[in-house]
Amino acid sequence: MVDIEWVQIASDKVVVATAERAWLHQLDPAQSDNRFAQPMVGTGSVATTQKLLDGFIAFAKTSVSSKGKVPTLNRWRWVWRLASSYHLCHPTSRLMEQARERFAASGRKSLAQWAAQKAREERNHDQLALLDIESMGYKALAVVEALVPPAAVALIDYFTRSAQATDPINCVGYSYTIERLALRIGEKYIQSVETKLPPGTQATRCLRVHSGVGSDVEHVKETVQMVADLAPHERTRVAIACYETALLCFSPPNEGYISDEELQNVLKPLESHTQIRVRSDFQQVTK
Known part of the structure; x- marks a missing residue:
């Protein structure tokens, strides 16, 4: 599969990427045959790999809670x-x-x-x-x-x-x-x-x-x-x-x-x- 890549980041969450976008996929425990619950297979491509890596960076940003205001630069x-x-x-x-x-x-x-x-x-x-x-x-x-x-x-x-x-x-x-x-x-x-x-x-x-x-x-x-x-x-x-x-x-x-x-x-x-x-x-x- 060169058109899609995915990596599980939590027990119920997977970051999925295509050449166009990346998104957070919620795993459904009732679907035992969900391919995203299995380790990624196949080769990568420049487009999908970059979206995958960028998706993980974006997910990290949304996972952090802000504590206080960032000081003004001087x-x-x-x-x-x-x-x-x-x-x-x-x-x-x-x-x-x-x-x-x-x-x-x-x-x-x-x-x-x-x-x-x-x-x-x-x-x-x-x-x-x-x-x-x-x-x-x-x-x-x-x-x-x-x-x-x-x-x-x-x-x-x-x-x-x-x-x-x-x-x-x-x-x-x-x-x-x-x-x-x-x-x-x-x-x-x-x-x-x-x-x-x-x-x-x-x-x-x-x-x-x-x-x-x-x-x-x-x-x-x-x-x-x-x-x-x-x-x-x-x-x-x-x-x-x-x-x-x-x-x-x-x-x-x-x-x-x-x-x-x-x-x-x-x-x-x-x-x-x-x-x-x-x-x-x-x-x-x-x-």
């Missing part, structure tokens, strides 16, 4: 997000290389090649986040040591466990989800971020690379093409990993959002001379 909160980007990017090449070794050892050539390519593509992306933090006028290494967002910790913990597992295929779902969600970020949003930053600041380099105007567009296509060729049980694992990763992405922090006051207290001692100059320029412009 210059200090942008540094917080840059610190998160750093922590997400920093271990990626190393973990993908570990996954590659495990895929290669088990003779899974396409997965090993995919992981090797990911390790190359993501190399030094953490440096972009550091450059952005420096442009904001802070000592970058000191900032990422002081600010370790819990959401980034949870995601990297999941990624690490996936990469170091005997079968690291969950890495595929993790990577796809992170890059697929990045595609929602367009030029309009990037420009809106830049309007909230001090004049002359170049602090969206990391964001541009990981967005719908950067390299993630091609990365998503390449991953879908690879996943579509996997065996049904492997595509099932990837889809569930997409769901698990998306849950981490969409869930608000249990401890609540850090306040602007707390952020400013942490960042104040970490200002560099560049920050003093930028702040002076900013004050002159706004007078």
Whole structure:
């Protein structure tokens, strides 16, 4: 079957995908011959596989209950997000290389090649986040040591466990989800971020690379093409990993959002001379 794919996500729920759409199917216990209650069979296709993975990401979003209002973006909160980007990017090449070794050892050539390519593509992306933090006028290494967002910790913990597992295929779902969600970020949003930053600041380099105007567009296509060729049980694992990763992405922090006051207290001692100059320029412009 190349025209439909499905994966069970709960005892009574299945995500079903065609080339046109994905939907949540409610299983009927009275129908013992329901094919969607059985493991997926057949080969995949690029169109149905992408709808399947995206369907799991969408299902995760609807499964998360919102707790409180997301804080308004400002210059200090942008540094917080840059610190998160750093922590997400920093271990990626190393973990993908570990996954590659495990895929290669088990003779899974396409997965090993995919992981090797990911390790190359993501190399030094953490440096972009550091450059952005420096442009904001802070000592970058000191900032990422002081600010370790819990959401980034949870995601990297999941990624690490996936990469170091005997079968690291969950890495595929993790990577796809992170890059697929990045595609929602367009030029309009990037420009809106830049309007909230001090004049002359170049602090969206990391964001541009990981967005719908950067390299993630091609990365998503390449991953879908690879996943579509996997065996049904492997595509099932990837889809569930997409769901698990998306849950981490969409869930608000249990401890609540850090306040602007707390952020400013942490960042104040970490200002560099560049920050003093930028702040002076900013004050002159706004007078």
